[in-house]
Amino acid sequence: MKKVAVVGCGNTKFTKDKLPIESLLLESTKNVFDTTRNLSQDIVDGVIVSTNDNSKYLGAILSELSGIKPKISHTVEHLCSSGTSAVISGFSYIASGLADIILIAGADKIGNPGQVLEWDKSRGEFNHPIYWASMFTKAHKRKFNTTEEELAIVSAKNHKQAIDNPNAYSHKPYTVSEIMNSKNVTDDLRILDCSYPCSGSSSIILASEDLAKKFTDLPIWISGIGQKTNSASFMKNQLTSFSSSVIAANDAYNMAKTTSKEIDVAEIHDAFSVCELMAVEDLNLAERNTGATYTRNLFNTEDRKINPRGGLIGAGHPLGATGISQVVEITQQLQNNAEKRQISDAKKGLVHNMSAAATSSSVLILES
Amino acid sequence: MTKFEEELKMGNFVTSECKHCDKIVWPPSDYCDNCFRDVNWRKVSQDGKIIEWSKKGNEVFCIAEFEKTIQIMGKIDGDVSALKYGQMIKLTKCLLDDKHKFFFSLTNK
Numbered sequence: 001m002k003k004v005a006v007v008g009c010g011n012t013k014f015t016k017d018k019l020p021i022e023s024l025l026l027e028s029t030k031n032v033f034d035t036t037r038n039l040s041q042d043i044v045d046g047v048i049v050s051t052n053d054n055s056k057y058l059g060a061i062l063s064e065l066s067g068i069k070p071k072i073s074h075t076v077e078h079l080c081s082s083g084t085s086a087v088i089s090g091f092s093y094i095a096s097g098l099a100d101i102i103l104i105a106g107a108d109k110i111g112n113p114g115q116v117l118e119w120d121k122s123r124g125e126f127n128h129p130i131y132w133a134s135m136f137t138k139a140h141k142r143k144f145n146t147t148e149e150e151l152a153i154v155s156a157k158n159h160k161q162a163i164d165n166p167n168a169y170s171h172k173p174y175t176v177s178e179i180m181n182s183k184n185v186t187d188d189l190r191i192l193d194c195s196y197p198c199s200g201s202s203s204i205i206l207a208s209e210d211l212a213k214k215f216t217d218l219p220i221w222i223s224g225i226g227q228k229t230n231s232a233s234f235m236k237n238q239l240t241s242f243s244s245s246v247i248a249a250n251d252a253y254n255m256a257k258t259t260s261k262e263i264d265v266a267e268i269h270d271a272f273s274v275c276e277l278m279a280v281e282d283l284n285l286a287e288r289n290t291g292a293t294y295t296r297n298l299f300n301t302e303d304r305k306i307n308p309r310g311g312l313i314g315a316g317h318p319l320g321a322t323g324i325s326q327v328v329e330i331t332q333q334l335q336n337n338a339e340k341r342q343i344s345d346a347k348k349g350l351v352h353n354m355s356a357a358a359t360s361s362s363v364l365i366l367e368s
Numbered sequence: 369m370t371k372f373e374e375e376l377k378m379g380n381f382v383t384s385e386c387k388h389c390d391k392i393v394w395p396p397s398d399y400c401d402n403c404f405r406d407v408n409w410r411k412v413s414q415d416g417k418i419i420e421w422s423k424k425g426n427e428v429f430c431i432a433e434f435e436k437t438i439q440i441m442g443k444i445d446g447d448v449s450a451l452k453y454g455q456m457i458k459l460t461k462c463l464l465d466d467k468h469k470f471f472f473s474l475t476n477k
Binding site for chain 1: 394396420421423429443468
């Protein structure tokens with residue numbers, strides 16, 4: 001299997017603007033071309049689009065708008081983890097030798113249809129994500145005595161970190177008390193504990209080992225990949241652990257021949273505050289039953305190790321872009337190029353992206 | 369419309385099951401997810417248990433489990449003052465309009 005590196009990155013700002021999906025994809029793609037040396041259209045073997053938008057044939061459309069005539073072009077849809085699924089598809093083309101250079105572009109626009117999984121009839125009329133998030137939160141409170149304050153700290157931390165992310169949807173700091181007193185979406189969920197669907201796009205260029213240094217002096221290698229799908233319906237889930245994330249993380253650590261102790265920085269799928277508390281334990285970044293203490297400590301010490309770009313809560317959640325935006329952040333961190341968000345001496349990073357109440361998860365390990 | 373939805377539209381809460389594997393096939397499907405043989409359809413017991421619940425405004429919603437296998441989300445109608453974790457409930461109504469809807473009430477257990 002050939003080694004594969006991230007060698008170029010591009011983002012748009014995440015906004016409430018109702019922009020066409022093609023425009024969003026093209027803008028982050030343009031940013032990749034503007035900032036990656038020696039990258040020209042004629043050497044791109046593949047264009048993979050990640051989105052939940054209902055538009056058709058976006059791989060070919062983005063190729064044409066970008067002046068690329070690739071061998072491979074198609075769209076990947078896997079709800080909220082479409083982005084990492086597309087990255088893994090691109091990785092596989094290069095690792096197998098079918099391609100050397102792949103553009104991965106993800107985007108969604110505000111109001112996209114990926115929020116509700118129509119197929120899952122067992123959710124009844126309660127098919128919006130706020131309902132499964134309420135169930136996770138209530139169960140977490142019951143099992144671990146988790147408090148409203150501990151939940152609010154996740155959101156306060158991530159909103160604060162998003163201030164230094166120029167592409168974040170939100171640049172507003174919130175105090176823990178403001179979050180605790182924000183509008184009740186349900187009895188167990190505050191509006192500021194929720195990530196916000198928005199418009200945005202992120203893109204990366206993946207390259208084979210033979211060509212990676214042509215584009216950057218600091219290629220960031222994808223050294224570990226884990227994916228797991230347990231089900232599509234929420235009603236088979238446990239409520240206090242993301243078992244798909246546990247399995248995906250173990251596979252990713254094993255593939256990268258590393259452990260959670262060596263992870264310097266992580267982008268975690270904080271669709272709701274409770275998700276970050278659960279995920280830091282499921283990814284073994286914090287010990288069992290210590291997720292809330294771990295997160296409080298990060299917040300109190302202004303340690304940006306988890307979700308330095310602000311996570312989904314602070315940066316926004318344009319579904320198809322999210323996983324790619326997470327990869328962009330970790331790449332910039334490992335390249336010592338994350339400006340005010342920079343974690344010192346980061347060598348290994350992790351991306352955690354999941355779909356539909358963690359019925360499936362992807363975990364990537366990246367290293368310099 | 370699937371068989372499950374046809375029945376739901378008539379107010380019946382049904383599940384698929386596989387006689388060969390002696391198992392409930394849930395979520396409802398045309399074939400057994402173990403052996404791929406045709407499923408049978410039957411009504412689900414109306415007695416369930418609350419797995420988890422929360423509240424939106426005055427509306428109490430929950431995950432309810434039936435026959436130790438089938439979990440659905442629905443609304444708890446009636447008196448909820450005695451609501452507690454693990455409590456037994458009864459399916460009182462189900463229907464299909466623009467969405468799939470399930471209604472429960474608390475029992476004394």
